[in-house]
Each structure stands twice: as structure tokens, then as C-alpha cells.
Amino acid sequence: MNEKRRTLLKTVGGSTALAALAGCISTGGDGSDGSDGDDGSDGSDGDDGSDGSDGGSQGTATLWTDLSDGEDEAITSYVEEFESEMGHTINKEAPGGDLDQQLETAIPSGEGPDSWIWAHDWVGRFAVREEPPFLYDASDDVDVSLDEYSGAAQQAVQYDGALHGLPFASETVALYYNEDMVDGAPETLEEMVSVMDEFHNPSNGEYGLSYPVADPYFVSGFIQAYGGNIYDEENREVTLDSDACKQGMDALETVSDYVPADPGYESQIVAFADGAAPFAINGPWELANLSEEIDNLGVAPLPTIDGNDPRTYSGIQTFYFSAMLNDADQSTIDATTGLAEWYTTNEEIVETNAAEQGYIPVLSSVVEDGNLSAEVEAFAKQVDRGVPIPTHPDMNSVWTPLTDALERVFNDDQESGPALDQAASEIRENL
Known part of the structure; x- marks a missing residue:
């Protein structure tokens, strides 16, 4: 994959x-x-x-x-x-x-x-x-x-x-960690941030996390951690601009500060594979490749966020x-x-x-x-x-506006709340 x-x-x-x-x-x-x-x-x-x-x-x-x-x-x-x-x-x-x-x-x-x-x-x-x-x-x-x-x-x-x-x-995506750099997987986001603080030094090419933070699939767990849904399939409603999703975006911004400047997939995964970051959030399709690059590789569920389990797609x-x-x-x-x-x-x-x-x-x-x-x-x-990834055809209209919103937030071009408001409005217009 x-x-x-x-x-x-x-x-x-x-x-x-x-x-x-x-x-x-x-x-x-x-x-x-x-x-x-x-x-x-x-x-x-x-x-x-x-x-x-x-x-x-x-x-x-x-x-x-x-x-x-x-x-x-x-x-x-x-x-x-x-x-x-x-x-x-x-x-x-x-x-x-x-x-x-x-x-x-x-x-x-x-x-x-x-x-x-x-x-x-x-x-x-x-x-x-x-x-x-x-x-x-x-x-x-x-x-x-x-x-x-x-x-x-x-x-x-x-x-x-x-x-x-x-x-x-x-x-789905979960947390990879380099056991040569950290003792074990953090159970909470606060613990994870504490560890990332120790390693993050961009001027030396060192980072706290490898994570494609502009990809909706990868960040879905954070956005939906507080019970919100990117798309409410049961009620056929766009709920990306809900308070719960905005809380999740705030949590996402917390970790996005620790990733390499280029949010692209390859730039992110290389940082972890090369030992330049203690953590990566990625999927099982990278397990074989990363196992060849990192001698002591661990995988764990994503840490809890204010006691909530991240609800990844x-x-x-x-x-x-x-x-x-x-x-x-x-x-x-x-x-x-x-x-x-x-x-x-x-x-x-x-x-x-x-x-x-x-x-x-x-x-x-x-x-x-x-x-x-x-x-x-x-x-x-x-x-x-x-x-599971929502199965309604309306999702066809969700991905691009949300991706654009994530890129604006990551590039500091827009605050996360207004970015989600704009994305939700664009999605509704396209339905």
C-alpha cells in the first residue's frame, strides 16, 4: 500500500x-x-x-x-x-x-x-x-x-x-516508534509531546514526528477524536465544522509542530526511516519496509487525546x-x-x-x-x-476541500477553525 x-x-x-x-x-x-x-x-x-x-x-x-x-x-x-x-x-x-x-x-x-x-x-x-x-x-x-x-x-x-x-x-494508521530512541509507546498525547520535545531540532535535521499532516486519511483520528465526524454518514450531513472536529484540529496542530517542513508523504516517512524522528504515524503497508530500516521497531495504537481514543479511518x-x-x-x-x-x-x-x-x-x-x-x-x-471510511457517495466531495484546509493550516495561512468552516461550506456547495 x-x-x-x-x-x-x-x-x-x-x-x-x-x-x-x-x-x-x-x-x-x-x-x-x-x-x-x-x-x-x-x-x-x-x-x-x-x-x-x-x-x-x-x-x-x-x-x-x-x-x-x-x-x-x-x-x-x-x-x-x-x-x-x-x-x-x-x-x-x-x-x-x-x-x-x-x-x-x-x-x-x-x-x-x-x-x-x-x-x-x-x-x-x-x-x-x-x-x-x-x-x-x-x-x-x-x-x-x-x-x-x-x-x-x-x-x-x-x-x-x-x-x-x-x-x-x-x-488504518497507528503509531510507529523507534525503540532505540524511546523506551516505549506513549499512552497519552501529553506523554508523546514530552518525548517529541526532547528530539525536535529542525536545524540539525531532527524531528519529533513523521506524519503526513495534510492528508485527511492520516489525520482523521485526530479530527474525530472528540466524537465528531468528518462526514456524518448516518444523517447524511457535513459535520466537519462541528465543535468536536475543531477540538480535534487543535490537537492535530499540537503534533504538526513537530514534523518536517514538507508535509508530503515521502519527506515524512524518510525522516523516521533514517532515524531522524522517534515516532511516525503511518499504516501497515510500511511495516515491511520500516522493519528493514529500523532494527528495533515498535507499533502501538495512537495515544489517547484527553482520554479519547483517536477515531482513525x-x-x-x-x-x-x-x-x-x-x-x-x-x-x-x-x-x-x-x-x-x-x-x-x-x-x-x-x-x-x-x-x-x-x-x-x-x-x-x-x-x-x-x-x-x-x-x-x-x-x-x-x-x-x-x-470505516464513510460509504456514502457524498464523500466524493469531502476529500479535496479538507485537504486544502489542512494545507492552509499547516502553512500558517489560516486558523484551524475558519479553515474547517470554509472546507465544510465548500463541501456543501459541491453536494
Whole structure:
């Protein structure tokens, strides 16, 4: 999960635009782990019809990805394993450029993929497209019960009763700390500020914190720490200018004083990776990279703010089912859904991804087993304290005004309260 994937969340192309999610559905079958195919959950034997109406012919499907190097290497090996076990052919491609823009062009022209991997924040945005449609409802094709996944993951892949993908991991930001510089993770913001004071010396290239403070996804936990919501999905209201959110912005300004002058992602993460800051606030997609750079790396949930847990946004990584499947052969549908079922319900894959990629499992059997690293457990705790990225299409209008407001505040061009007022006004005008 690289910089591009995160920053896309706040651009028009990658902005969140999901709608209110329907209740969870179960598509039948027990498919608890998908690893052996005995119950047909991986579509390998077809005894229960899970391989489609054509008697189990082998299919060819296209999968688009936009992943970090480590993630890409891992998914490539798993795709090859799936092909070997199931006989299907998966053409995995990285289309280049912004994935969402590539989809916007390719699907209407009939040249899009059968599936792609991204966080859940596009389900509603694409589900409301009718001419042309962008997503496929696989409710009648998937042979694994959605009860195998966590509740939030079940909801994330559905829209208005339709099943548009299968989930495989959750993600949010938490606190990284360098154990060679600090004894442990601070439990409160006051403790964190005290430690940052000791290290912050910009004239010597030393800082208290690495944190992309102009990115709404990253700072959502602070803004929403006092109970406010950037967007109130339940009531379909813009609440960014609430008193609670303004309190959160005040807390954010407290820590933003300790970051490098360039708020960009790369400038921030390099400071921590190089040992120039004791703390970083970032996501699990950096775990493997940072572990190579820092010998004694720790991860913890974000410290409390006036006794409140920061309510960070979380995303659910998903295999999307493309509208290309509406006109595809059954064998292609089987290959597409079969890969998603096999990958998302295979306990060995889920556990390996957690250990090597920092993926936070959403497969209930793995979560309940509790055999996760301390780092992944810390991210999982932060996910529990946060909130899923809102799923209503109105979120499409939220990211850019909020990003602009954060940049004005960070650059001392505007006070935080008026900046949120302006952002909220712009959002309402765009709805």
C-alpha cells in the first residue's frame, strides 16, 4: 500500500464515494477456509455447482493491481499457486497510472479487468453507475459464506443487497516508534509531546514526528477524536465544522509542530526511516519496509487525546468484481470469483500476509486464533477504535476541500477553525 494508494483517497479520482451499506448477506456454503476444496468453496471440484453451469471448464480472467513491490511479489506467487491448483489462468496486470482513472477509461470501452484490488472506498461510487455499469453482483456466484469475515468487512463489499467483491485485509494508521530512541509507546498525547520535545531540532535535521499532516486519511483520528465526524454518514450531513472536529484540529496542530517542513508523504516517512524522528504515524503497508530500516521497531495504537481514543479511518482491502463479468463466459466468472474465494479464505495465506505484509486479517478464524505479531495486533486494536471510511457517495466531495484546509493550516495561512468552516461550506456547495 504505497503513497499513491493513500494519496488517491483525497483526490477526485480516488475519493471515497460509497453509499449506505445493506445488511450482511450469506451466499451459502460453509467454505470456512477455502484451502482444500473439499466443500467446493474454491470452485475446484464443482460437485455443488460452484464452478458454474459449464461443467467446470477452466477459465481465464484478468486481475489489475496497484501494489507496493513486496505486496506485488506476494500476490504474484499466490496467483501462480492458484493457477496450479485450480487450473484457471489469471492474467495479473499493473495498468500503470492512477488505477481509478484507468478503470474509468477501460470499463466503458469493454477493455477493463474482470477484477481489481483496492480498498472498499470505491464500492458505492462504482455501484451507483448504471450506464455503463462498473460492478458485477456475484451474490449467486460466490460459494463462501460472508459470515467467514468480520462484520465490517462483510458490509464493506456490499451495496444495496448486491455483493461486489470479497475482503481480505483491513488497514488504518497507528503509531510507529523507534525503540532505540524511546523506551516505549506513549499512552497519552501529553506523554508523546514530552518525548517529541526532547528530539525536535529542525536545524540539525531532527524531528519529533513523521506524519503526513495534510492528508485527511492520516489525520482523521485526530479530527474525530472528540466524537465528531468528518462526514456524518448516518444523517447524511457535513459535520466537519462541528465543535468536536475543531477540538480535534487543535490537537492535530499540537503534533504538526513537530514534523518536517514538507508535509508530503515521502519527506515524512524518510525522516523516521533514517532515524531522524522517534515516532511516525503511518499504516501497515510500511511495516515491511520500516522493519528493514529500523532494527528495533515498535507499533502501538495512537495515544489517547484527553482520554479519547483517536477515531482513525480504516479501509477494507477488496477483490472487486468488475462489470466486465456481466458479459463474460461462466468459466471467466468462475476464475474471477474462485481466486477471490481461495485467497480471502485461505488461513495460511492470511496468516502469512499478516506476518510479512502487515495485513490486518478480516477472516474470522484467523482473528479469533490470535496468532498474530505484536505489530499487527497493534494495528488491529487501532482498527477497532476507529471507523470505516464513510460509504456514502457524498464523500466524493469531502476529500479535496479538507485537504486544502489542512494545507492552509499547516502553512500558517489560516486558523484551524475558519479553515474547517470554509472546507465544510465548500463541501456543501459541491453536494
